Each structure stands twice: as structure tokens, then as C-alpha cells.
Amino acid sequence: MTDREFPLQSRMMAGTVPECGRCRTLEPLGFDFTMAFQPIVDLASGAVWGWEALVRGRHGENAAHVLEQVNDANRYQFDQRCRTRAIELAHQLGLAERLSINFLPNAVYEPRACIRATIEAASRVGFPLERLQFEITEVEEVRNDGHLRRIVEEYRAIGFATAIDDFGAGFAGLNLLTHFKPDTLKLDMNLIRNIDQDDRRQLIVRHLVLLAAELPCTLIAEGVETLGEARCLAEMGISLQQGYLYARPGFESLPAPDPGVLASLLAGKLASQANPAI
Numbered sequence: 001m002t003d004r005e006f007p008l009q010s011r012m013m014a015g016t017v018p019e020c021g022r023c024r025t026l027e028p029l030g031f032d033f034t035m036a037f038q039p040i041v042d043l044a045s046g047a048v049w050g051w052e053a054l055v056r057g058r059h060g061e062n063a064a065h066v067l068e069q070v071n072d073a074n075r076y077q078f079d080q081r082c083r084t085r086a087i088e089l090a091h092q093l094g095l096a097e098r099l100s101i102n103f104l105p106n107a108v109y110e111p112r113a114c115i116r117a118t119i120e121a122a123s124r125v126g127f128p129l130e131r132l133q134f135e136i137t138e139v140e141e142v143r144n145d146g147h148l149r150r151i152v153e154e155y156r157a158i159g160f161a162t163a164i165d166d167f168g169a170g171f172a173g174l175n176l177l178t179h180f181k182p183d184t185l186k187l188d189m190n191l192i193r194n195i196d197q198d199d200r201r202q203l204i205v206r207h208l209v210l211l212a213a214e215l216p217c218t219l220i221a222e223g224v225e226t227l228g229e230a231r232c233l234a235e236m237g238i239s240l241q242q243g244y245l246y247a248r249p250g251f252e253s254l255p256a257p258d259p260g261v262l263a264s265l266l267a268g269k270l271a272s273q274a275n276p277a278i
């Protein structure tokens with residue numbers, strides 16, 4: 001590893017990452033899991049912008065099956081292992097774009113100490129930290145806003161990108177934006193579903209595009225399932241999209257976005273550029 005190749009790693013490993021000891025004293029996790037990867041497509045270029053790592057059972061069981069085995073006793077250990085597993089698999093699969101990892105804010109005690117295992121895993125396999133993004137997953141109400149703010153500020157200081165996941169659903173609402181500045185908002189699939197046929201959803205998302213431009217932060221539409229939704233979102237300026245339309249999550253693999261779908265969307269874009277009246 002050289003400073004030139006991995007500037008963030010070099011800075012972090014230079015003695016600024018403390019250890020709190022929690023991860024050394026915890027019991028074994030008691031269950032095993034692995035990861036699937038789903039591409040985030042950039043319609044501006046037609047290329048893959050990044051990949052979200054999604055937890056799966058060893059035999060392909062869904063995320064809920066794995067998450068129901070997480071409890072207060074193993075939450076910290078699970079969060080740590082999710083990150084290291086995602087990074088190690090990404091490396092094995094030759095992932096060359098961004099890697100977006102979900103994490104549970106309530107599983108982080110001391111942000112700088114809790115990131116240590118992640119940095120060590122990335123350094124071990126040579127994965128640049130600059131390509132990591134953390135999605136704050138609001139599966140439960142964050143118990144302490146100050147705690148979340150400290151995590152995000154610390155991660156930003158380290159140089160990681162942060163995203164609010166499922167924005168517009170449940171607890172991941174506008175109030176989070178009053179507390180901290182994420183790099184990315186991932187629009188929840190309930191805002192996306194049938195948006196091409198729904199004036200109210202279009203109104204909300206159009207204004208979220210304006211909000212994102214002023215904050216500023218990047219928008220990703222998740223849960224895109226139809227060409228109509230994809231075109232409508234692209235016309236509103238959201239070129240980063242993720243969903244079954246492009247590819248289902250690949251179990252321990254990096255599935256390519258559907259080439260027919262990309263061709264159809266990019267052809268439409270080229271046609272409208274050639275003739276803006278279309």
C-alpha cells in the first residue's frame with residue numbers, strides 16, 4: 001500500500017484511529033451471512049456508478065431472515081462484520097466502482113473506534129476508502145440525534161461519503177436534514193413507485209431535486225422497476241438510479257445492468273438531445 005494509491009488509508013493508519021476494545025470482547029455472532037450486490041446506474045453515462053451491498057443468508061435467504069437474528073447483544077458485532085464482509089467480497093469480485101454499505105447507527109458506540117475494523121479490512125485487501133459510502137438505515141428510530149450527528153461528522157472528517165437511506169419513508173425524513181449534511185439522499189421506493197402516473201409524487205420529487213441542488217447533495221432513486229418510472233425520474237434530473245428494472249441484487253456477484261433497458265433509456269436521451277422538442 002502506498003500513500004499515492006490510498007491517501008485516506010495512509011492518513012488513518014498513521015495513528016489517529018483509537019481502539020475501544022468492545023470488538024475484542026464480544027461473543028461470537030452465532031449465525032453466518034453473506035452479501036448480494038445491486039448496481040446503481042448513472043443514466044448520464046450509461047455506466048455503473050456504484051454498488052449497494054445487501055445482507056443475505058448463506059443460502060440466499062433474504063435480509064429479513066438475517067436481521068431477525070440481530071439483537072442488542074450481537075448488534076455491534078453484526079454491524080462490524082457486515083462492513084468487513086462487504087469489503088472483502090467486493091475485493092474478491094473485482095468491484096471497481098463505489099461500494100455503498102448499510103449500517104445501523106445504534107450499533108456504533110465511538111465512531112472513530114468503531115470504524116477501525118472497516119479501515120483494517122479495506123487496507124488488508126487494498127480497497128480505497130474514498131470509494132466507500134455508508135447508508136444510514138432507519139430501520140429503527142435513532143435513539144439519540146446527537147449520537148447520529150457525531151457519527152456522520154466523524155465519517156465526513158475521515159473522508160467517507162454518507163447517505164440517508166429510504167429518504168421520505170418512516171424515520172428517514174426531513175428532520176434528519178436539519179441535523180446533518182449527507183453527501184447523498186436515496187429516495188425511498190414508495191416515492192418512486194408509479195411516479196410517471198402520479199402528479200403528487202412528481203411534485204414532491206421535483207422539489208426534492210431543487211432541495212438537493214441547493215444543499216447540495218446527490219440524489220439516487222431506489223426501487224426503480226419500470227421504464228416509465230426511469231424516464232420520468234431522468235427527465236426530472238435524477239440520473240442515478242437503482243432497482244429491479246436494471247438488475248436484481250446478485251448473490252455474491254456483480255450483476256450487469258440490463259443492456260436492453262440501458263439502450264432504451266439512452267436512446268431516448270439521445271433523441272431528446274437531438275431534438276429538444278420531443
Ligand SMILES: [Ca+2]
Nearest residue numbers: 052102135165
Ligand atoms: Ca440501503
